[in-house]
Amino acid sequence: MPENSSPKRPKLAWEPPFIQPHRVGEINKFGRHRPREARVASVFGVDVELLKKNYGSPLFVTSEERLRANVRRIKKAFAVRWGNTCHGWSYKTNYISAVCNILHQEGSLAEVVSAFEYEKARALGVPGEMIIFNGPNKGRAILERAVAEGAQIHLDHLDELNLVEAVAAAQGRKARVALRLNFDTGYSEPWSRFGFNLESGQARQAAKLAAASPHLQLCGLHSHLGTFILEPRAYGEQVKIMCKFMREIESSEDVQIDVIDIGGGLPSMNALQSIYLPPEQVVPSINEYAEVICGTLIEETRYRSHTNRGLPKLVFESGRAVVDDAQVLITSVVGTKRLPDGRAAAVLDAGTNLLFTAYWYNHKVETTGEARGALADTVLFGPLCMNIDVVRQSVQLPPLRAGDSLVVSPVGAYNNSQWMQFIEYRPNVVLVHEDGDVSVIRAAEDLSVMMAQDRLPEHLATPFAPVRGAGCNRFDAEAEKQAKTLRPFRICRG
Amino acid sequence: MTDSLLAGALSQCSGDRLRQLAVSDTGFVFDPQTGQSFTVNATGRLVLDCLKRSDGLEEAAQCLAEDCDVPLELALSSVEAFLMQLGRYL
Amino acid sequence: MRNWRHWKVAVTGINAHAENPGPGLAVARCLVEHREFRGSVLGLAYDALDAGLYDHDNCQSSYLIPYPSAGDEALLERIKVIHSLEGIDAVIPCLDSELQNFISLRSELADLGIQMLIPSRDQFNLRAKNHLVDLCSKIGVAVPRSKMLTDPGFFDRAAREGFEYPLVVKGVFYDAAIVYNAFEAKAAFSRLVGKWGYPCLVQEVVNGDELNLAGVGDGRGNLTGFVMMRKRAVTDKGKAWAGVTVVDEALHATASKLVRALAWRGPLEVEVIKGTDGKIYLIEINPRFPSWIYLSHAVDRNLPVAVLRMLAGEKDLQLTQHEPGTFFIRHARELIVNLKDFESVLVNGYCGGDAVDRSA
Ligand SMILES: Cc1ncc(COP(=O)(O)O)c(C=O)c1O
Numbered sequence: 001m002p003e004n005s006s007p008k009r010p011k012l013a014w015e016p017p018f019i020q021p022h023r024v025g026e027i028n029k030f031g032r033h034r035p036r037e038a039r040v041a042s043v044f045g046v047d048v049e050l051l052k053k054n055y056g057s058p059l060f061v062t063s064e065e066r067l068r069a070n071v072r073r074i075k076k077a078f079a080v081r082w083g084n085t086c087h088g089w090s091y092k093t094n095y096i097s098a099v100c101n102i103l104h105q106e107g108s109l110a111e112v113v114s115a116f117e118y119e120k121a122r123a124l125g126v127p128g129e130m131i132i133f134n135g136p137n138k139g140r141a142i143l144e145r146a147v148a149e150g151a152q153i154h155l156d157h158l159d160e161l162n163l164v165e166a167v168a169a170a171q172g173r174k175a176r177v178a179l180r181l182n183f184d185t186g187y188s189e190p191w192s193r194f195g196f197n198l199e200s201g202q203a204r205q206a207a208k209l210a211a212a213s214p215h216l217q218l219c220g221l222h223s224h225l226g227t228f229i230l231e232p233r234a235y236g237e238q239v240k241i242m243c244k245f246m247r248e249i250e251s252s253e254d255v256q257i258d259v260i261d262i263g264g265g266l267p268s269m270n271a272l273q274s275i276y277l278p279p280e281q282v283v284p285s286i287n288e289y290a291e292v293i294c295g296t297l298i299e300e301t302r303y304r305s306h307t308n309r310g311l312p313k314l315v316f317e318s319g320r321a322v323v324d325d326a327q328v329l330i331t332s333v334v335g336t337k338r339l340p341d342g343r344a345a346a347v348l349d350a351g352t353n354l355l356f357t358a359y360w361y362n363h364k365v366e367t368t369g370e371a372r373g374a375l376a377d378t379v380l381f382g383p384l385c386m387n388i389d390v391v392r393q394s395v396q397l398p399p400l401r402a403g404d405s406l407v408v409s410p411v412g413a414y415n416n417s418q419w420m421q422f423i424e425y426r427p428n429v430v431l432v433h434e435d436g437d438v439s440v441i442r443a444a445e446d447l448s449v450m451m452a453q454d455r456l457p458e459h460l461a462t463p464f465a466p467v468r469g470a471g472c473n474r475f476d477a478e479a480e481k482q483a484k485t486l487r488p489f490r491i492c493r494g
Numbered sequence: 495m496t497d498s499l500l501a502g503a504l505s506q507c508s509g510d511r512l513r514q515l516a517v518s519d520t521g522f523v524f525d526p527q528t529g530q531s532f533t534v535n536a537t538g539r540l541v542l543d544c545l546k547r548s549d550g551l552e553e554a555a556q557c558l559a560e561d562c563d564v565p566l567e568l569a570l571s572s573v574e575a576f577l578m579q580l581g582r583y584l
Numbered sequence: 585m586r587n588w589r590h591w592k593v594a595v596t597g598i599n600a601h602a603e604n605p606g607p608g609l610a611v612a613r614c615l616v617e618h619r620e621f622r623g624s625v626l627g628l629a630y631d632a633l634d635a636g637l638y639d640h641d642n643c644q645s646s647y648l649i650p651y652p653s654a655g656d657e658a659l660l661e662r663i664k665v666i667h668s669l670e671g672i673d674a675v676i677p678c679l680d681s682e683l684q685n686f687i688s689l690r691s692e693l694a695d696l697g698i699q700m701l702i703p704s705r706d707q708f709n710l711r712a713k714n715h716l717v718d719l720c721s722k723i724g725v726a727v728p729r730s731k732m733l734t735d736p737g738f739f740d741r742a743a744r745e746g747f748e749y750p751l752v753v754k755g756v757f758y759d760a761a762i763v764y765n766a767f768e769a770k771a772a773f774s775r776l777v778g779k780w781g782y783p784c785l786v787q788e789v790v791n792g793d794e795l796n797l798a799g800v801g802d803g804r805g806n807l808t809g810f811v812m813m814r815k816r817a818v819t820d821k822g823k824a825w826a827g828v829t830v831v832d833e834a835l836h837a838t839a840s841k842l843v844r845a846l847a848w849r850g851p852l853e854v855e856v857i858k859g860t861d862g863k864i865y866l867i868e869i870n871p872r873f874p875s876w877i878y879l880s881h882a883v884d885r886n887l888p889v890a891v892l893r894m895l896a897g898e899k900d901l902q903l904t905q906h907e908p909g910t911f912f913i914r915h916a917r918e919l920i921v922n923l924k925d926f927e928s929v930l931v932n933g934y935c936g937g938d939a940v941d942r943s944a
Contacts, residue, residue, distance in 0.1 A: 010563035017538035017558070017576040019523065021583055022531045022930065027632035030648045030662055030933045189735040231714070276756065276781040278655040281684045340579070516923075520931040524923060533930065 013373075015399070020342035032377065032396050040366045040407055043328050044432040048368045048405050051430070056444060057332040057405070058350035060416065060429040064102055067326040067412075068434075071106050074266070074318055077286045081294030084313045088132050090264050091117040093319030094327075094416045098431050098441035100124055103322070111317045115142035122149070132261070132315070134180065134222070136194060143167050147175045154178045154222045154261075156195055161206060161216075168215035178220030178259060179206055183241050187234035188226050195223065198245060211253035218255045220315075221246055224263025227320065228272060232284055236292040238262060243300035250309065261315040262293065268324035270410055271362040286321070320413035327412030329355065331391075333404040334383065344378045346400045351382010351389040354426065355411060356418040358382075358391050365395050366407045373399040380406075383424060416442070425450070509548035511584060517542055525584065532583070537562065541573055551577065588896040591623040592671060594663075594698075597678030597872070598627040598636025598643060602916035604823050607678040607875040609635065612642040614881040614888040621889065626670055632929045638921045645670070645936025648929065652681040656688040663689075667696055674699045674895055676851070676888060678872050681757040681780075683708060699895045701800070701850045703871060710846055711869040713754065713785045723845045725838055726865045728857075730787040738786070739769040752787045754868075755780040760822065762789065787867075792859040794818070794867075795832055797839045798874050800890050801848030807840045809890045809903050811880040816911070824876050826913045829883055831906055838864045851891060876912060883910050 042048060044063040051059060071087060078085040088111035089103040095117065101124060104110070110121035113135030119142075121131050128149025136156045138146070140163060146153055147167050155161050155177050168175040180195030181203050196203040210218040221242050225234055239262065246257045266289060269279045294314070301311055331350035339345050352358050365380065375396040382389035391408065400406075419426060429442035516524040521539060523532040534542060540561060544554035551573055559569035593615060597608035612625040627636040627646030637646040647666050650658040659682075666672065675698055677686045686693075687705050694700075703711075710719055713732070720727045729747060731738070742751065753769055754760040755776035763769040769786075776784050799810035812835055817826040839854040853870040873887065880887040884904040893901050929935045 011561040012536055012540060014562040014564050015535055015537050016572040017535065017541045019532050019534040019538050019542075019576070019579055019583065022533065022632070024633060027930060028630055028648045028651070028933070029930070031630065031651045032654055187732065189737075272781075274777070274781050276653055276681065277684060278653060280655060281688070342579075518927060520927065522927040522931055524927075531926070531930070 016338055018338055018342050032394070040368055043330070043407055043409075045436060046432055046438055048330055048407060051438070052330060052332070052405060054438075055428045055430055055440065057330060058348075058354060058427045059330045060327055060354075060411070060427065060442075061330060062096070062099065062327045062412065062429060062431045062441065064431055065434050067099065067102050067323060068106060070322050070326060071103055071108065074286050074316075074321060075106075077290035078294060078314060078316065081290055082297055082314050084311060086313055086315050087322075088261070088315050088317040089322075090317045090319035091121065092417050093264075093413050094323045095120060096416050096429055096442050097124055099323065099416075104130075109315070115139060118142055118146060118151070132178075132317075140167065144171070147171055147173060150176065152176045152178060152220065152259075154180045154195075154220075155206065155210070156180055158206065158209075161209060165213050165215050174215055174217045176219050177210060177216050178222045178261065179203060179210065179218065181221060181223045181242065181245065183223070185225065185234045185237035185241065187231045187237060188229055191224065191226050198241065203245065204249070207249040207253060207255070211249070211255045218249075218253075219257065220259030220261055220312075221257055222259075222261035222263065222315075224317065225265050227265050228267045229265040230267055230275075230282055230284065232289045232292040235262060235289060236296045239293055239296040240300055243297070246312070247303070256309060258310070258312055259315055260297070260312045261317065264317040264319045264321075266316075266318045266321035268320045268410060268413060270320075270324055270357075271364075273360055273362055323412035325410035325412065327416075328407050328409040329411045329415075331406050331408060333400045333402055333406065335402050336400050339379065343394075344376050344397075344399065345381060346378060346397075347381045347383065348391060348406065349383055350408075350427075351384050351391055352386075353382065353384055353389070353422050353424050354419050355382075355391060355408065355415055356420070357411065357414055359388075362392060362395075363408045363411065365392055365397065366409070367398060367400075368405040368407060384422060386422075421445075421450070509546060512542065512546045512580075515542070515546075517546075528584070530583065537572075538576060541576055585896065586673060588673075588892040588898075589620050589622050591673035591892060592626055593623060593892065594626040594628050594666075594672045594675045595636075595643070595678060596628045596630075596649070596675070596682060598629050598634050598639075598646065599631065600635035600919075603819055604821060605875045605914075606634075607873045607877055609639060609642055610875055610878040611676055611678055611873055611888045612636065612639075613878050614886050615892075616642055617881060618886050618889045621892075623673070626666070626672060628666075628675075629929075632926065635919050637929055637935045638919055638925055640936070645934070647935075648933035652679070652685055656685040659685050660689050660692055663693070663698075664696070667698065672696075672698050674892060676700070676873075676891060677702060680871060683871050701891045701895055703801075703846070703849050707846050707848055708871055711842075711848075711852075711871065713756065713868065714783065716866070716868065719842075719845065720866055723841055725841060726863055728788045728790045728865055728867070730785055732783045733773070733786055734783045736770045736773045739763075739766040739773070742766065742769075742786075747786065747788060750789050752789055754785040754787065756783060756785075762822070790857045790859055790865045792857045792865070795830065795835050795856050795858055795864075796824070796827075796874060796876070797835055797854040797856075798851070798877055798880060798887060799839060799843070799854070800851050800887055800894065801843045801846070802894065803847060803849030805844040805847045807836075807843040807848075808894065809880075809885055809887050809901055810836065810839065811883060811885050811887065811906065812836065813876060813879060824874075824914065826911065827876060827879070828912075829879060829906070829908050829910045831908045832858070834858070834862075834864050838866065842866075842869060851887065876914075879910065879912050882912070883907055 043061050075087055087108040089108040090111045092113055109130050109132055110126045111132045112118045112121050128151045131151040133146050133151045134154045143164055144167050153164055164175050181198050182190055182192045182195045183198035184190045196206045210216045225238055242260055249255055267283045269283055271279050275282055331348045334347045334349055336346045375398055377394050378397040380391040382391055425445040428440050428444045430438050431441045432438055514526055521534050523534050541554050541558055544557045555570040555573045559566045595608045595611050597606035599606040600609055615621050615625055624644040627643030628649045629637045629646055636643045649662050677683055686702055717727055750762050750764045752760055752762055753772045757780050759776055761772035763772050773784055794815040797810050797812045799807050802808045812830050812832055813827045814830045815824045815827045819825050835856055851873045853874040855867040857865045859865055890901045925935050
C-alpha cells in the first residue's frame with residue numbers, strides 16, 4: 001500500500017467499506033465487551049516477538065515453573081487430607097518427553113494407555129513398577145513386557161484378564177492388576193464402555209476370577225468418571241461406590257485392595273463452548289474436590305481400623321488440570337478479510353491441526369502489539385483447507401493485520417498429543433525453564449520427518465516413469481536426468 | 495464479480511433508493527422503506543454519501559482512494575463489493 | 585449514607601418479552617410508585633430491544649451492559665463507567681444468569697459505594713437446580729423426582745430409571761418444556777442445551793395448584809417480607825398470566841424453612857405445587873424477584889422498597905397485613921420508541937430523557 005508515496009496523512013483510515021444490518025437478539029455493542037483489550041507482550045516472562053524470531057511461528061510455549069506449581073498444588077490439596085496420595089501422569093494429555101520428566105521428577109507415576117505410551121515411559125527411564133498400564137487395547141507382546149517389568153495393569157475386559165493371566169503363567173509370575181470399573185454416580189453420564197460394569201455384576205465376576213487366579217494379584221480398583229467434571233459431588237459418590245465394592249470383595253474373596261485410583265477429570269480454567277458462564281464462575285476450586293474425595297474416603301474406610309487391613313493409597317490421574325495452563329500457543333495472522341455478513345475475519349498459521357481442543361473450548365486469545373482501534377466481533381480461521389478449521393467462531397479483537405501475533409491459551413492439555421498432521425508441519429515446542437532460559441523440547445517437523453516413513457517400490461521410484469519401447473520415449477534426456485535427482489527417497493536418506 | 499450481478503446490485507442501489515436512507519454521523523442507517531436499521535463504517539459512509547449524490551461507481555471509488563490514500567483499483571473493487579452488499583440488504 | 589428515599593437504584597432484567605417479561609420493569613415500577621421514594625431508577629439492559637431502555641416513566645435513563653457470559657471483569661468495567669456518569673447507590677439484580685457475576689463483584693461495588701442485597705456464592709449454589717434435591721431431603725421438603733442430564737439418551741430409558749412421561753425439561757438458567765415422549769424430550773433438550781449449555785434438569789410432573797411466594801431474606805435466616813400468589817391462568821409456557829394473592833400457611837412454612845436453612849440474603853421466589861393430597865412440592869427457588877412482583881406494591885407490601893430499607897439498615901419495614909384476594913392480569917402493550925432513542929442505544933449503549941452525552 002503506497003502509504004509512503006504521499007506525505008500527507010489520509011483523511012480516513014483505510015478499511016473496506018461495509019454495512020451491517022441489526023439483528024434481533026444480538027443488538028448490544030457492549031454485549032461481548034471485554035474488560036480492556038487483552039494484550040500481552042510476553043508469555044511466561046519471555047518476549048513474544050523474541051520467541052517468534054528465534055523459534056518461528058506457530059510456537060507452543062511451555063512453562064516449567066507453572067507445571068511444577070500446578071502439580072504440587074493439586075497434590076498438596078489431596079495429601080493434607082489423605083496422607084497416602086500419589087499422582088499418575090496421564091501421558092495422553094501431553095506426552096512431550098520434557099513434560100513427562102518434569103512430572104516424574106515431581107514424583108508422578110506414568111499412567112499409560114497403549115504400547116506406544118508404555119514404551120515411551122520406559123524409554124524415558126521410568127521403571128516398570130512406576131507404571132500404571134490402562135487402556136482398552138493392550139496386545140500380547142506389550143503385556144509380556146509389562147508383566148515381566150512389574151507394571152500395574154488395569155484390566156478393561158475379561159479377554160484381557162485371561163490374556164494377562166496366561167502371560168503371567170507362562171512367565172511363572174504373579175501380575176499386579178487392578179480392575180477398571182464403571183458405574184453410575186448419578187452426576188455425570190457413565191463411561192460404560194471402559195472396564196467392568198458394577199451394577200450388572202460383571203465387576204463382581206471379574207474380581208472373583210482375578211482373586212482365584214494364582215497368577216494375578218488383585219491389588220487395586222480404578223475408575224475414571226470422564227473429563228471436565230464440574231461437580232465435586234460426583235467424585236464423592238465415586239469414592240463411596242468404590243469403597244463399598246472394595247469392602248464387598250475383600251469379604252467374599254481372598255484379596256487385599258491397596259490402591260483406590262479415581263482417574264482424572266478435574267477441570268482446568270478453560271471455557272467450554274457448551275457452558276454459558278465463564279470458567280471463573282463455574283470451575284470449583286481444587287480444594288472443594290479434595291475435600292469431598294478425601295472426606296468420603298475417610299468416612300468409607302473408617303471400618304478398616306477395626307480390621308487388620310491398612311488404608312489404601314489414593315491415586316489420581318489428573319491430566320488437564322495439571323498441564324492445561326502451563327502452555328500457550330503463539331500464532332501469527334497470515335491475512336484478514338471481511339465476511340459477507342460483515343464480521344471481521346483473520347486467517348492464522350495455526351488451526352485445529354494444532355489446536356484440536358478448539359473444537360470444544362473457546363480459548364482465550366490475546367493480542368501482543370500496541371493498542372489499535374476498536375474491538376469487533378472477529379472469526380479466527382486456521383490454515384487448513386477444511387471449513388471446520390475455526391479457532392474461534394467469535395472473539396472481540398482489534399483490527400488485525402498480517403504479521404500480528406496472537407497468544408492462545410490455555411492449550412497444554414491434549415493438543416501436543418491429539419494434534420494432527422494434515423498438510424502442515426508441526427511447529428517447535430519450547431520450554432521456559434525455571435531460570436528463564438528457553439529451549440526446544442520438540443523440534444519442528446520438516447520434510448525429512450514427514451517422508452521418513454514412506455517407502456517407494458522400485459517401479460515408483462520416479463514420478464515420471466519413462467515408457468519403454470523404441471521410438472515412444474516421451475522424455476528427452478534432460479527431463480530424465482531431472483527426474484532422477486528429484487527422487488524423493490534420496491531426501492530422507494540424506 | 496460478474497457484470498450482471500453488479501448491474502443488478504447497481505439497479506437496486508439507484509441514487510433515488512439510496513437517497514431515501516437516513517444516515518447519521520454516528521454510522522446509524524435507517525431504511526424507511528423496509529424499516530431495517532444498519533451500522534455503516536466510516537469508509538462505507540463516505541461511499542454512501544458519494545452514491546447518494548448520484549456519483550457513479552468510479553467517482554465514489556475515486557473519492558475513497560483519495561481520502562484514504564489507497565490505489566484506485568483497491569478502492570474500486572471494495573466499492574463494488576460494498577454495492578453487492580447493499581444490493582442484498584436493500 | 586444518603587437516605588434511601590433519594591437513592592439512584594440500578595435494576596437489571598428490564599426486558600419485557602410479551603410472553604415472558606423479565607422482573608426488572610416490575611421492580612422499577614414498585615420503586616417509582618412507592619409514596620416515599622423520591623430517587624430514580626437506572627435500567628441496565630442486555631439488548632437494544634429491552635423495553636425498559638425506552639420506558640422513561642420507570643427507568644429515568646438506561647444503559648447496555650455486557651452479557652453475563654462476558655464475565656465479571658467486563659461487567660465491573662462497564663458499571664464503573666456508568667457509575668461515574670450517574671452515581672449509583674444500589675443495584676437490584678433481577679436475572680439468574682447474571683447473579684454469579686454480581687456475587688463476585690460484591691466487595692468491589694461496595695467499595696464504590698454501591699450496595700446490593702444478594703446471597704453469597706454458597707447460598708446461591710445450594711438452591712441451584714442441581715443441589716435442590718439434596719437441600720430439600722436434608723430439611724424435609726418434598727420435591728418431584730428429578731435428575732440432572734447431560735445425555736439425551738436418558739429419555740429412551742426414562743421408564744427403566746423410574747421416570748414416567750409427561751416430564752418437565754428445564755434449562756440450567758431459564759426455560760422449560762413439558763414433554764410427553766422421548767422424541768419431544770430430545771428436541772426440548774437440544775434446544776435448551778443449545779441456548780443455555782449443559783446440564784438440563786428433568787423433573788416429574790406433579791398435579792395440583794401452582795403457588796408462588798416472593799420474599800426477602802435478611803441473611804440471618806429470617807424471611808423478612810413475603811407475598812403469596814396463586815396462578816389463576818398461565819401462558820403456553822406455564823408463565824403466570826393471571827394470579828391472585830393468597831394466604832397459605834403450608835407454603836409460608838416451607839419458604840421460611842428454606843430461608844432459614846440457607847440463611848438467604850436478598851430477594852427470592854419460591855415456586856411450589858400444592859398437590860391434590862395437600863402436600864407442598866418445591867419446584868424451584870429463584871434467586872431474585874419474580875416478574876409479578878408489582879403485586880407486592882398493590883397489596884402494600886412493597887418488597888423492592890423493603891430491599892432498599894434493609895440496605896439502609898432500617899429495622900421496621902412497615903409492611904402491612906398480608907391480605908388475600910388482590911388479582912393481577914398481565915397484559916402486553918406497545919411502548920413507543922423514537923428513532924433517536926433507538927440510535928442512541930445502538931451507538932452509545934445509552935438512552936435517557938435528558939441530553940447528556942454519554943458516549944463511552
Ligand atoms: C484413565 C484415564 N485417566 C486419566 C485421564 C486424564 O483425564 P483428565 O485430563 O480429564 O484429568 C484420562 C483421560 O481420558 C483417562 O482416560
